[in-house]
Every structure is written in C-alpha cells, then in structure tokens.
Amino acid sequence: MSAAGREARSTSVLWLAVPRGAGWAKAVAAGALSAVCAVALLAASGYLITRAAEHPPILYLTLVMVGVRAFALGRAALRYVDRLAGHDASFRQLAVVRTEMYRRLSSVAPTGLGATGRGDLLTRLVTDTDRLQDLPIRVVGPLVSAATVAVLSVVAVAIVSVPAALVLLLALVVAGLVGTIATRAIAEQSDRATAAARGHLADLVLDTVRTLDVFAAYGTLDERLAHLARLDADVTRAVRRRGSVESLVGALVGLVGGAAVIGILAVGAPSVVSGALDGPLWALAVFVPLALFDVVGAVPLAVLTSRRVRAAAERIETVVPAEAPAGIVAEPDGPADPESLVVDGPVTIAVRDLSVRWPGADRPAVDGVSFELLPGEVVVLEGPSGAGKSTLVDALVRFVDHDGTYTIDGVSAKDLHPDAVRARVGLIEQDPFVFDQSVRQNLLFARESATDDDLVAVLERVGLGDWLARRGGLDASVGERGVLVSGGQAHRLALARALLHAFPVLVLDEPTADIDPDLGDTVLRDLVTTARAAGRSVVIVSHVPVARDLVDRSLRMRDGRLVDA
Numbered sequence: 001m002s003a004a005g006r007e008a009r010s011t012s013v014l015w016l017a018v019p020r021g022a023g024w025a026k027a028v029a030a031g032a033l034s035a036v037c038a039v040a041l042l043a044a045s046g047y048l049i050t051r052a053a054e055h056p057p058i059l060y061l062t063l064v065m066v067g068v069r070a071f072a073l074g075r076a077a078l079r080y081v082d083r084l085a086g087h088d089a090s091f092r093q094l095a096v097v098r099t100e101m102y103r104r105l106s107s108v109a110p111t112g113l114g115a116t117g118r119g120d121l122l123t124r125l126v127t128d129t130d131r132l133q134d135l136p137i138r139v140v141g142p143l144v145s146a147a148t149v150a151v152l153s154v155v156a157v158a159i160v161s162v163p164a165a166l167v168l169l170l171a172l173v174v175a176g177l178v179g180t181i182a183t184r185a186i187a188e189q190s191d192r193a194t195a196a197a198r199g200h201l202a203d204l205v206l207d208t209v210r211t212l213d214v215f216a217a218y219g220t221l222d223e224r225l226a227h228l229a230r231l232d233a234d235v236t237r238a239v240r241r242r243g244s245v246e247s248l249v250g251a252l253v254g255l256v257g258g259a260a261v262i263g264i265l266a267v268g269a270p271s272v273v274s275g276a277l278d279g280p281l282w283a284l285a286v287f288v289p290l291a292l293f294d295v296v297g298a299v300p301l302a303v304l305t306s307r308r309v310r311a312a313a314e315r316i317e318t319v320v321p322a323e324a325p326a327g328i329v330a331e332p333d334g335p336a337d338p339e340s341l342v343v344d345g346p347v348t349i350a351v352r353d354l355s356v357r358w359p360g361a362d363r364p365a366v367d368g369v370s371f372e373l374l375p376g377e378v379v380v381l382e383g384p385s386g387a388g389k390s391t392l393v394d395a396l397v398r399f400v401d402h403d404g405t406y407t408i409d410g411v412s413a414k415d416l417h418p419d420a421v422r423a424r425v426g427l428i429e430q431d432p433f434v435f436d437q438s439v440r441q442n443l444l445f446a447r448e449s450a451t452d453d454d455l456v457a458v459l460e461r462v463g464l465g466d467w468l469a470r471r472g473g474l475d476a477s478v479g480e481r482g483v484l485v486s487g488g489q490a491h492r493l494a495l496a497r498a499l500l501h502a503f504p505v506l507v508l509d510e511p512t513a514d515i516d517p518d519l520g521d522t523v524l525r526d527l528v529t530t531a532r533a534a535g536r537s538v539v540i541v542s543h544v545p546v547a548r549d550l551v552d553r554s555l556r557m558r559d560g561r562l563v564d565a
Contacts, residue, residue, distance in 0.1 A: 010313035016097055017132040017313075018140065019089035027086035031141045032148040034078035039149055039291040041071035043156070046287030050280040086141055090133045097132055101125055104320035106331060124199060124319050128312035138305045142298040153292045160285045161277060163267040168289060171260035175253050175296060194238040199315065201231045242304075249300040257293030261286060328359065329398045329418055336417035346375030346535060347409050347424050347504045349396070354404040356388075356395045365391040367560045368404075373505065373537050378528055378550065380540040383557035389541045390430075392557070393507050396539075397427045426503030428527075430510040432494035434485060439493075440474035446497040458499050461534075462492040463526045488523040495527050505537045525550060 018024075048064045105125070150172055158165035208215065208224055215221040264286050271277035349372065356366040366388045373379060381389050395402045398418040406413045413421050435442050443455050450458075452474060459468050467489060468474070478485050478493075485493065491511050498506055511524055524540070528550045531538045540546055546554075556563050 010310055010317050013097075013132070013313035013317050014135060014310065016100055017093060017135045017309075019093040019136055021089070023085050023092075024089040024136065027082050027084075027089055027136075028141060028144050030078045030085060031082035031145045034075050034082055035145040035149040035295045036152060037071045037075035037078060038295065039153055039288060041068060041075060042291035043284045043287045044068050044071060047280050047284040050283035054280070082141070086137055090136045093136070094130070094133045097129060101129055101316065101320055103331075124315050127198065128315050131309055131312040132316075134305050135309045139302045139309060142302045146296050146299045146302075149292060149295050153288050157264075157285045157288055160281045161264075161268055161271070164264045164282075164285045167263040167267055168260055168292075171256050171263065171289065171293075172296060175256040175293070176299065178252050178256065194235060194242070194311075197231065197235050197238065201228070201235060204228060204231065246301055246304060249304070250297060253293060253297040253300060257289050257297075260289040260293070264289065329401050332417060336419040336423075340417060340420040341423045343424055343502070343504055345504070346537065348375060349373040349425070349505060349537075350405070350407045350410075352405040354392075354395065354402050354406055356391050356400055356402050358391070358400070365560050366395065366402075369557075369560075369562050371555055371562065373539065375504070375537055376532065376535055377552050378532060378538040378540070380542060380546045380551045380554045381557065382542055382545070382554055385543050387543075387557040388560035389543070389557055390509060391560075393427065393509055393539075393541055396507060397422055397425050424503065425505045425507060426498045426501060427507045427509060428491065428494045428498055428511065432490045434478050434490050434493060436477075436479065438475050438477055439468065439471070442478060442493060443497055443500060446500040447502075450500055454500070455496075458496045459492075461499065461530050462496045463530075464489065464492050464496065491523060491527065495530065499530070499534055499536075503536065505539070506531050507539045507541065509541045510543070511540065521547065 044064055044067050048061060048068060051064065052061060102125075154165050154169050154172070157168050205228060208228065212221070215224050268277060268282045268285065272279050272282050351372070352370045354366065354369045355364045357364045369392060371379075381392070383389050391400065394400045395406065398413060398421045401414075408416065408421065408424055435445075439459075440452070440455060443458070444450060447454075455474055456465070456468065459465055468476070491508075495506075508524075508527060511527060524546065528538055528540070540551065548554075
C-alpha cells in the first residue's frame with residue numbers, strides 16, 4: 001500500500017487518540033505558557049545581570065527582579081499543571097481508545113482477523129494501543145508549545161533588533177529542516193519495521209510457550225530459543241538505532257542554537273558599540289535563543305514520535321479497521337432487541353443459491369449452495385479440506401456476509417440482528433475455547449441463571465457426569481485453555497454450553513478432528529444423540545465419513561459447491 005493510503009487508513013485511530021474537553025485545553029495552554037516562562041526567565045535574567053552591571057538605581061531593577069521571580073515560579077507551576085492535566089486527559093482518552101478497539105474487534109472477529117497471529121494481535125491491541133498515548137503528550141503538546149514560544153520569541157527579538165530576529169528566524173528554519181525532514185526520512189521505515197518485528201516476536205514467543213512440550217520432545221527447543229534470541233537482538237538493535245537518531249537530532253539542534261547566539265552577537269555588536277542599540281536589551285536578545293532552542297529541540301523528537309505513533313495506528317487499523325471489510329458482517333451500533341433473542345421452539349433454515357466471497361478473494365469460496373434444514377433433522381456436510389464447509393458455517397452464523405437467500409423461519413438472516421441469528425444457530429467450533437476457570441464458570445456464561453443442579457444435569461446428559469465426580473465437582477479447574485481436559489471432553493463441555501443456551505440449531509464443526517478415531521466415533525454419537533433427544537437440529541461438518549445411522553441425510557461439497565445432496 002502507498003504511503004498516502006497508509007496515512008489515510010490510520011487517521012481515524014490517530015484522531016480517536018487526541019483528548020477533548022477542558023482538561024486537555026488546560027494542559028496545552030499550561031504547556032505553552034510554561035515554555036514562554038522558560039524563555040522569558042533566561043532573557044529577563046540576562047537583561048537583569050547586564051543592567052545591574054551599569055549600577056543604576058535599584059528602582060530601575062525592581063520590576064525586572066519581580067519578573068524573574070514570577071517567570072521562575074510560573075515555569076514550575078505551569079509545568080506541573082501541564083503534566084498533571086495532560087497525563088490525566090491522555091489516560092482518560094486511552095480508555096476511550098481501548099473501548100473502541102475492542103468494539104471494532106468484536107465486529108471483525110473471528111473471520112475478519114485474517115492471518116494475524118495471536119501474539120501479533122495481542123501486541124497490536126496492547127503495546128501499539130499504549131503507544132497512542134504519546135500522541136497528545138509527546139507530539140501535540142510539544143508542537144503547540146514550540147510554535148507558540150517561537151512566534152513570541154521572534155516578535156520579542158524583532159522589537160529589539162530586526163536583523164537579530166531574522167537570524168533567529170533563519171536558525172529556526174534550519175533546525176526544522178535538519179532536525180525534522182532528515183530524521184523523519186531516516187526513522188519512518190525503521191519505526192514500521194520495528195513495530196512489525198515486535199509483533200512477529202510476540203507471535204513466536206506465544207507459539208513457543210504453547211507448544212513447549214513438542215519442541216522438547218523433538219529436541220529442537222534450544223534451536224527455537226536461539227532463533228527467538230536472534231529476533232530479540234534485532235529488535236533491540238533497531239531500538240538502539242532509534243535512540244542514536246534521537247541523540248543526533250538533539251546535538252544538531254543544539255549546534256543550530258549555538259550558531260544562532262553567535263549570529264545575533266555578530267549582527268548586534270556594531271550597533272551596541274555605536275550606541276544605536278541598548279546593551280542590556282541586546283543581551284536580552286542574545287539570551288533568547290539559549291532557552292528557545294531547549295523548547296524547539298523537542299520538535300524533531302515530536303516528529304520522530306509521531307512516526308512511531310502513526311506506525312502503531314497503521315498496525316491497529318490493519319487488524320481492527322473503522323469499517324468492517326466487504327464480506328464481513330458489520331455489527332450494528334445498538335444491541336439486539338431482547339425479544340428477538342428469545343426462541344420458543346424449533347426453527348427451519350432455508351438456503352437458496354448462497355454464495356460467499358472472502359475480502360480480496362478473486363472468486364467465491366462458496367457458490368450457489370441450496371439446502372433446507374428441518375426441525376429436529378440431522379444433516380452431515382462432507383467434503384475434503386478446502387471444499388468450503390467452514391466458510392458455509394461462518395455464513396450460517398453470520399460471521400461473513402453472503403449473496404443469495406438465507407432465511408430462518410421465513411425471515412431473511414440479513415434482516416435479523418447478528419446476535420438474533422446466533423441465538424438460533426449455535427456453533428460448536430473445531431477447537432472449542434475453554435476458559436481458565438472452574439467447570440462452573442465455563443458453563444454459566446451460556447446461561448447465568450442456571451443452578452448447580454442444572455449444570456450437573458447437563459454434564460450428565462453429555463456424558464461428563466463421572467468425569468465431573470472424579471475431578472471433584474463444579475469448582476474443579478480446567479487449566480489454561482483447557483489443558484486439563486481432553487479434546488473429546490472439550491467438545492462435550494461445548495455441547496453442554498450449547499444445550500444450556502438452548503440453540504434450536506447446532507452446528508458441529510469437525511467435532512472429531514483432534515480425537516482418536518475410535519473415541520471420536522463415540523464422542524460424535526453421544527453428541528448427536530444428546531442433541532437429537534433435546535429436539536435440536538444438527539449440522540455436522542466433517543471431512544471424514546460419518547456413520548449413516550447418525551444422520552438423516554448427507555450433503556457433499558467440493559470447490560465451494562454442493563455436488564451430492
């Protein structure tokens with residue numbers, strides 16, 4: 001994607017990160033006034049020292065002495081207000097950003113996440129989102145302060161000496177060109193590459209931790225750790241290079257500031273010697289650049305930081321865009337009508353000429369599929385891997401959009417809130433997610449009003465009664481991501497949740513994929529028998545044959561089409 005495209009894509013995220021309201025306005029104003037006080041303090045001090053060397057009556061110095069004290073106190077107090085109000089506003093806005101990011105995530109997950117790994121996704125939603133708080137604190141605030149104090153300083157010096165003001169203005173332009181444009185070109189690609197490298201490293205670390213036993217069993221753990229160490233070293237070097245660039249920028253700005261002082265001395269000295277220019281006023285003009293370039297020195301660093309923030313915003317926007325990409329079902333702004341989530345009995349599903357095209361795909365993944373699912377019917381959807389079975393399932397639960405007709409009891413699925421569709425069609429995915437909580441908590445989120453007796457009863461219905469007793473009851477932990485339960489037990493837990501939620505239609509996506517074949521047949525038979533006894537319609541998605549006595553009819557897919565019905 002072009003640079004213009006990347007910048008346009010990240011604008012919504014950057015705009016969201018800027019605080020609003022009186023608190024942020026107070027912080028910006030306090031920061032600008034604090035910078036003005038810093039420059040005025042040094043200029044007034046130079047004037048006071050130079051004027052005092054002429055031994056005038058003390059009354060001639062009183063006003064300047066009061067000004068020096070006022071600027072010193074004002075700089076400290078306003079700096080404190082700037083930091084306090086600025087960070088408060090930034091942190092409050094960061095909470096808004098996080099809320100919006102998770103709202104967007106819920107709109108595109110799971111199908112809209114594409115090939116983004118879990119570790120990379122975590123980095124984008126945590127590290128990159130945290131980096132957005134640098135935008136108001138380290139970019140907007142310093143730029144406003146620097147612009148304010150630069151304009152006032154040039155005007156103040158022009159009142160004393162126009163040639164000196166021109167020298168100061170030239171120095172500011174040179175500092176801007178050297179410190180901003182050059183370093184921006186250096187850092188732009190580095191920031192984007194470093195952010196991507198961090199995400200890739202997080203992905204590999206998470207994958208290594210999750211499959212540590214596999215690497216250890218095959219004796220490749222040391223090689224894997226060495227690879228991670230090399231990637232970490234690459235990221236560290238990139239960060240150090242960025243630090244070197246920042247140090248170089250500071251040094252260059254300091255040199256330009258020193259050159260400005262020498263230039264003002266050179267253009268003003270003849271006028272002071274001739275008496276055309278008052279000596280103490282000239283000293284005031286000389287001291288202004290010394291303090292001014294401390295403030296202006298933050299501008300190149302702010303520009304560098306803005307590149308890093310924009311790179312983070314681009315990575316966030318790539319995963320959680322403001323608008324769901326074409327083909328992904330966008331979540332409505334408001335919640336579903338509670339009445340639409342209540343299902344009284346069985347439902348009939350009818351699909352006619354249904355097609356699904358993934359975002360950016362050249363051709364449909366599912367094309368021209370038609371079938372009907374009657375109440376209480378058990379249908380198996382067979383076909384080789386890549387035939388389009390899972391894509392069809394994603395369309396049935398409204399994770400992806402579709403062309404053609406898909407109705408539930410005669411009502412188009414597109415006219416229903418996605419939550420209303422999912423209240424009728426429940427998906428038990430190929431790898432059911434098991435929370436790192438107790439057995440009770442893994443069931444209650446399906447129906448919070450369920451009693452312990454309800455939970456035990458539903459576990460017995462799915463064949464987990466003896467397992468529950470051996471584990472010690474509902475308070476037993478299932479471990480992180482269900483590490484303490486087998487694949488078959490995880491599917492039974494998922495079915496128990498589905499039965500608690502009372503979905504009229506259950507979709508079992510590859511329920512035996514990670515289970516021993518002999519055990520898989522038993523698990524599938526138990527799942528179907530239990531669901532059928534509860535009056536549920538069942539769609540079994542499988543790439544391997546399913547026993548014919550379990551199903552009422554079979555549908556076979558190949559290359560996105562039904563080839564045998």
